[in-house]
Amino acid sequence: MNDNEEFVREFLVESAENLDQLDRDLVALEVNPRDEQRLASIFRTVHTIKGSSGFFGFAKLGAITHGGEHLLGQLRDGKIDLDDDVAGALLSLVDAVRSILDRIEKTGAEGDDDFHGFSQKLARVSDEATRRRQNGGVVVTRMTPPTEVSLSSAATESPGIVDQSPRVQTPTATAGSSGEDPVIPSPGTGKASHSEMPIELAAPPPSHAAGQSRAQKSLVAEQSIRVDLGLLGSLVDLVGELVLARNQLDSTVRHSAAGQAEHPDLLKVVHRIDTVTASLQAAALKTRMQPIEQVFSKFPRIVRDLAVTCGKEVTLGIDGADTELDRSLIETIRDPLTHLVRNAVDHGIELPEVRLARGKSAAGKLSLRAYHESGQVTVEIRDDGGGIPVDAVRNKAVSRGLVTAEQAAMLPEDRVLQFIFEPGFSTAAKVTDVSGRGVGMDVVRTNIEAIGGSVDIASRPGLGTIVRVRIPLTLAIIPALIVTCGSHRFAIPQAAVRELISLRASNAGSSVAVEGLEGAPVMRLRGRLLPLVFLADLFGIEALAIGATASRTPRGTVVVLRMDDHEFGLVVDSVAVSEDIVVKPIVAALVALGFYAGATVRGDGAVVLILDPRGIAQAAQVPPRSQSDGAGDATAADEILDRYLVCESPAGRLVAVPLEDVARLETFPRDQVQRAAGHAVVHRERRLTAIADVDALLYGSPTPFDLPSMIAVILTPTLGDVGLRVRRILEVVAPESPINRGLSGRGVLGTIAVDGQAIEVIDVRATIPDTADLLKRQVPA
Amino acid sequence: MTSLPPAVAPIRRVCTFVVAGRNFAVDAAAVQEVFRGTMTTPVPRGPAAIRGLLNLRGRIVPAIDMRRRLGFDPSAGEGIHVVLSAGGEAYSLIVDAMADVIDVPVTTIEKPSAGVEGGQRECIDGVYAAHGGLVHLLSIEAIFAGLGETATERKLR
Numbered sequence: 001m002n003d004n005e006e007f008v009r010e011f012l013v014e015s016a017e018n019l020d021q022l023d024r025d026l027v028a029l030e031v032n033p034r035d036e037q038r039l040a041s042i043f044r045t046v047h048t049i050k051g052s053s054g055f056f057g058f059a060k061l062g063a064i065t066h067g068g069e070h071l072l073g074q075l076r077d078g079k080i081d082l083d084d085d086v087a088g089a090l091l092s093l094v095d096a097v098r099s100i101l102d103r104i105e106k107t108g109a110e111g112d113d114d115f116h117g118f119s120q121k122l123a124r125v126s127d128e129a130t131r132r133r134q135n136g137g138v139v140v141t142r143m144t145p146p147t148e149v150s151l152s153s154a155a156t157e158s159p160g161i162v163d164q165s166p167r168v169q170t171p172t173a174t175a176g177s178s179g180e181d182p183v184i185p186s187p188g189t190g191k192a193s194h195s196e197m198p199i200e201l202a203a204p205p206p207s208h209a210a211g212q213s214r215a216q217k218s219l220v221a222e223q224s225i226r227v228d229l230g231l232l233g234s235l236v237d238l239v240g241e242l243v244l245a246r247n248q249l250d251s252t253v254r255h256s257a258a259g260q261a262e263h264p265d266l267l268k269v270v271h272r273i274d275t276v277t278a279s280l281q282a283a284a285l286k287t288r289m290q291p292i293e294q295v296f297s298k299f300p301r302i303v304r305d306l307a308v309t310c311g312k313e314v315t316l317g318i319d320g321a322d323t324e325l326d327r328s329l330i331e332t333i334r335d336p337l338t339h340l341v342r343n344a345v346d347h348g349i350e351l352p353e354v355r356l357a358r359g360k361s362a363a364g365k366l367s368l369r370a371y372h373e374s375g376q377v378t379v380e381i382r383d384d385g386g387g388i389p390v391d392a393v394r395n396k397a398v399s400r401g402l403v404t405a406e407q408a409a410m411l412p413e414d415r416v417l418q419f420i421f422e423p424g425f426s427t428a429a430k431v432t433d434v435s436g437r438g439v440g441m442d443v444v445r446t447n448i449e450a451i452g453g454s455v456d457i458a459s460r461p462g463l464g465t466i467v468r469v470r471i472p473l474t475l476a477i478i479p480a481l482i483v484t485c486g487s488h489r490f491a492i493p494q495a496a497v498r499e500l501i502s503l504r505a506s507n508a509g510s511s512v513a514v515e516g517l518e519g520a521p522v523m524r525l526r527g528r529l530l531p532l533v534f535l536a537d538l539f540g541i542e543a544l545a546i547g548a549t550a551s552r553t554p555r556g557t558v559v560v561l562r563m564d565d566h567e568f569g570l571v572v573d574s575v576a577v578s579e580d581i582v583v584k585p586i587v588a589a590l591v592a593l594g595f596y597a598g599a600t601v602r603g604d605g606a607v608v609l610i611l612d613p614r615g616i617a618q619a620a621q622v623p624p625r626s627q628s629d630g631a632g633d634a635t636a637a638d639e640i641l642d643r644y645l646v647c648e649s650p651a652g653r654l655v656a657v658p659l660e661d662v663a664r665l666e667t668f669p670r671d672q673v674q675r676a677a678g679h680a681v682v683h684r685e686r687r688l689t690a691i692a693d694v695d696a697l698l699y700g701s702p703t704p705f706d707l708p709s710m711i712a713v714i715l716t717p718t719l720g721d722v723g724l725r726v727r728r729i730l731e732v733v734a735p736e737s738p739i740n741r742g743l744s745g746r747g748v749l750g751t752i753a754v755d756g757q758a759i760e761v762i763d764v765r766a767t768i769p770d771t772a773d774l775l776k777r778q779v780p781a
Numbered sequence: 782m783t784s785l786p787p788a789v790a791p792i793r794r795v796c797t798f799v800v801a802g803r804n805f806a807v808d809a810a811a812v813q814e815v816f817r818g819t820m821t822t823p824v825p826r827g828p829a830a831i832r833g834l835l836n837l838r839g840r841i842v843p844a845i846d847m848r849r850r851l852g853f854d855p856s857a858g859e860g861i862h863v864v865l866s867a868g869g870e871a872y873s874l875i876v877d878a879m880a881d882v883i884d885v886p887v888t889t890i891e892k893p894s895a896g897v898e899g900g901q902r903e904c905i906d907g908v909y910a911a912h913g914g915l916v917h918l919l920s921i922e923a924i925f926a927g928l929g930e931t932a933t934e935r936k937l938r
Contacts, residue, residue: 241839488825539825584841586834587870589928590827599822599834599841607822607834607841 011052012105013226015097018045022094023301026087030304033082042090043072049097060110061100067122068093071129080129089125091301092118229327232287239277239284240582244601246277247579251604281580288328292370292379293321295334299341299368306345313352313363314345319716320370325377329471333379336444336455340381340467341366343440348385348465358462360384367660376453376495379469388459393419400425417457421445454614480581480600482608483559483572486541489608491581491600492559492570496613500575501525501558523558523569530560531568533620539595566617583610594619643734644752646759647713647726649694650703656733656752656761657724663716665729669709680710680725689714689721697724697767698747698760715764724762791887797880797916798863801853804916807874809882811865811921818859818875828928832875837864843928844873850924851901867921874924885909890918903927 025042029035046068053061071089074080096118103111253270296318307314349355349364356362369380394408397419403411419425423442445455448469459465479494501523521532534556536542558569581600586609590596594615600608644656666684673691674681680691691712696702712723733754739761741750749763795806821833821844830850831843844862848855860875890907904927907918 244839488823541825584839586841587843587872589925590824590831590843593824593826595826596824601836601839601841605836606820607836609822609824609834 008056008104008108011056012101015049015052015101018049019094019098019101020297021045023091024297026090026094027300027304029082030087036076039072039076043069043076046072046093058100058104058110060113060115061097061104063119064093064096064100064115064122067119067126071122071126074126074130080126080133083129083132085125086129089122091305093122227287236284236288239281240584242277243281243580243582246273247602248604250274278580288326289324290327290330291322291324292330292377294330295337296321296368296370298334298338302338302341303345303366306342310346311351312345312349314349315363315365317365317367318369319367323370323372323377325471329377332447333453333469333471336447336469337379337381339440339444340469341368344381344383344385344465344467348383348387350386354386373495377471379471380466381469382464382466384464387461387463387465388417388420388457389461390416390459393417396425397422414458417459420457421455478581478583479578480610481559481578482576482581482602483535483557484574484576485535485539485572488539488541489576489602489606490535490572491608491610492561492613493597493610494578496561496563498560498562498567501560501569503556503558503571525560525569530558531622532558532571533568533616533622534571535616536571536573538616538620561613561617563614563617566614566622568617568620568622570611570613570616581608581610643732644759644761645713645732646730646754647694647724648728648730649698650705650725650727651695651699651701652727653695653699654730654757654759655694655698655726656754656759657713657715657764658749658761659732661715661719661764663714665711666714666723667709667711670705670707673705673710675705680705682710682712682723684714684721689723691723691725692767693725694762698762719764724764792884793887793890793918794882794884795916795918796863796882797911798861798874798876799878799880800847800851800876801856802877804880804912804914805847805851805876806885806916806918807863807865807921811867813864813866813871815861815863815879817861819862830928835862835873837871837873840871842871842873844875845924845928846875848875848877850874850927851904865921867925870925872925880912883911885911885918893917 022042022045025038025045029038029042032038046065050062050065050069053059053065068090071080071086071093075082075086080086096115099113100110100115103109103113249270253266299318300316303314303316306312344366345364349366350358350360352362355364365384367380367382369382371378371380390413394411394416397403397416398405398408400422402419402422408416420441421444425441448455448471453469453471456468456470457465458468480491481494481497483490483492521534522529523532524530556571556573557575558571559575560569561567583598584600586596586599595609595612596615597610597612599610602608643659645659645662646654646656649655668682668691672682680693682689682691689712691710693702707727710725711727711729712725713729714723733752735752735754737753739750739752740758747763747767749761749766751758751760753759794809796809796812797804797806799805819835821835823833824831824843830845832846832849833844835842835844842864846855846860856877858877860877861879862873863876863879864871864873890909893902893905893908901917904919904923905917906920906923908915909918910916
């Protein structure tokens with residue numbers, strides 16, 4: 001076996017990835033049992049593992065995967081239906097394979113566990129399912145699946161999508177031959193024995209966008225290699241040094257007029273080095289980045305199992321799985337996020353009967369969203385469950401002696417919620433298998449804070465809970481502003497910078513006036529009050545920048561910084577330059593100060609500290625935006641309230657789209673739009689997107705397309721590649737009273753009241769099947 | 782009852798330096814390099830003992846003013862940097878002058894006298910006689926740890 005060791009290791013790594021994919025595919029298949037492509041992919045994966053286990057002589061693994069393959073074969077041939085029993089058996093197969101692989105990884109052998117009974121169980125499930133099928137005819141008896149997963153974007157349900165092009169047969173299926181998408185022949189044609197089933201490769205038809213992107217994906221997989229992480233790390237470090245040297249070269253040449261005169265080509269060369277370095281830097285950084293999907297991909301299975309255990313129904317929505325972050329961070333956030341997801345299902349989402357009694361849908365909604373914001377990655381875990389019982393938390397905090405009853409009564413809700421991060425804090429009435437032991441939230445926070453991140457929680461009784469995890473960039477090259485303050489220089493991450501405003505004397509009295517509000521300086525900026533923080537005062541350093549007093553006019557530059565919950569102006573002497581900096585770690589004792597996110601080295605070799613806008617906002621006690629900004633930008637708590645995008649339809653009607661369904665707003669020039677039956681199709685990011693006419697959807701009356709360009713509301717990818725054509729985008733509203741569902745009809749979710757006007761809300765989910773249909777009908781195959 | 786002659790007596794190799802006219806020492810193994818004063822970047826609201834940050838070939842290293850750390854009057858001179866590494870973090874100690882690197886038999890190292898106070902008491906974990914006087918052996922961990930406390934205290938303020 002020694003010669004094989006390397007192959008075995010490779011097999012283990014590959015299989016681990018495949019098993020994760022299997023979990024995902026099986027849960028998705030449960031939702032959509034007719035997804036033949038997915039079934040084919042599952043079949044192939046199991047087949048591959050079986051093939052490899054034969055090659056390495058892992059008999060037990062071979063036996064159980066053989067049983068699984070048989071079951072899948074029956075399923076594929078339409079001899080059995082995917083009911084709960086079959087799905088359960090297939091998922092337990094994944095677990096069994098995983099446990100054997102774990103054993104192999106640890107001991108090099110399959111171990112003594114007896115899987116004979118398991119193989120028999122698989123056979124029994126297969127027999128029973130066959131009998132059910134024969135007795136019940138073709139009636140599908142499945143109940144609504146407990147978990148619905150919407151990861152992929154293309155509509156894969158229609159039989160029209162199944163590939164009809166000629167198939168290329170390959171003679172044997174070896175472990176490594178995972179080429180392009182295999183397509184299992186439709187029932188009736190694929191009579192090959194399942195154990196010797198050759199993998200069939202099919203070239204996807206060029207017109208089918210989803211097939212194409214999948215083929216591209218597997219092509220990418222073939223062109224990738226595994227690289228030692230240490231090597232990548234040193235590569236990134238070296239590039240960092242190169243960036244610094246480049247900056248130094250740049251400033252030296254620019255400041256040396258004589259040098260430029262003597263060597264006229266020098267500037268050109270420097271420019272070239274500049275360009276190449278920038279590209280190299282981007283490429284090197286990309287090597288460390290991985291999509292957060294690596295963490296998210298486990299959740300459909302976890303949520304499904306948990307929902308079954310708890311007797312709940314949960315719809316899991318995943319968004320932004322392609323958000324990339326540093327690989328080292330992916331590992332760190334895996335456990336905390338898993339914990340939060342488990343919490344949401346176990347504690348957050350209510351039992352179906354409770355939900356129905358509360359006027360909610362029986363299935364709870366759990367959504368995971370990842371996105372980049374202000375140079376950070378934010379992961380949002382949001383459920384529409386019962387929310388955190390604030391009073392229970394309050395009482396618990398008192399009974400645990402964390403605060404006195406009087407203090408507790410005084411505390412605002414968001415402060416009370418912070419107690420759940422205390423070690424051993426749990427309000428769960430009973431301890432379940434899943435959670436409720438009170439270990440957890442404190443560990444979540446500790447782990448996230450250890451990497452310099454933060455965890456925020458907002459909850460509304462009866463409406464749900466949002467937990468927001470922010471992960472900073474720890475090691476990266478980021479664009480930054482270099483500012484001066486007295487004799488000091490600091491770097492401010494560009495991501496947090498909204499705008500720069502000069503506080504010149506001439507501006508005094510105009511729109512940029514510095515005022516005092518209860519002793520705290522503020523600035524009036526376009527009708528809003530912006531809190532100001534004078535960096536020199538905060539740091540106790542001598543500087544030029546000053547606020548206005550009776551005798552002085554203000555001086556300096558205001559750097560308007562914005563994080564999700566704070567916005568303020570940081571007043572410095574001047575802004576020197578904007579450039580890419582290498583974020584270098586600083587010792588823990590300095591991070592603990594809260595003011596600094598790291599340090600960098602300038603071109604001249606000097607060390608410059610990187611300011612942490614969040615820490616500065618805290619230290620300067622900048623009030624959160626909702627308080628300082630009267631009108632109230634949404635805080636986390638407000639987001640529990642549904643928000644809607646109000647638009648004018650092509651025919652001039654006012655309609656609203658739930659904001660959570662909106663991915664972005666785009667305008668397309670007329671010549672990019674193909675039209676058919678009042679609807680339109682556009683190419684976006686190499687994919688086809690169907691753009692439905694809102695009037696046609698809701699009122700069956702398409703509006704002629706007469707404008708030079710088309711404004712479209714592109715919906716979240718989880719709904720498919722679809723958008724809505726509108727005439728104008730009006731505003732985002734958060735109505736005070738919830739949506740009135742009494743007035744719902746076909747395609748209409750209900751109505752919301754905005755300024756006394758009733759506006760219909762499009763039921764995007766209900767109208768989408770139609771929209772996806774559009775794409776199929778309109779795009780010639 | 783014959784006792785075996787002792788093999789080589791255990792020794793500690795230490796690097797000695799001068800701060801405010803007194804001799805101090807740290808374990809030589811932790812010393813990475815020594816160089817004459819260089820430019821540092823001050824850290825506003827940082828621990829008082831940190832004079833600033835220095836760029837050590839791309840690595841950011843805080844420089845600890847040992848006069849302040851040990852409770853002496855600060856000096857205007859640039860001093861000499863002794864870069865130490867412990868617990869995965871590197872610091873530079875700014876001292877007045879370097880003395881030498883010597884091997885000290887462990888048996889000659891004694892407990893520090895009770896007389897010392899403040900920063901010195903935290904940091905000193907042994908005393909031995911050399912250079913015609915006493916040399917105080919410093920605990921590197923204690924030097925660094927004290928800084929952390931200062932930082933946290935400041936944060937809480």
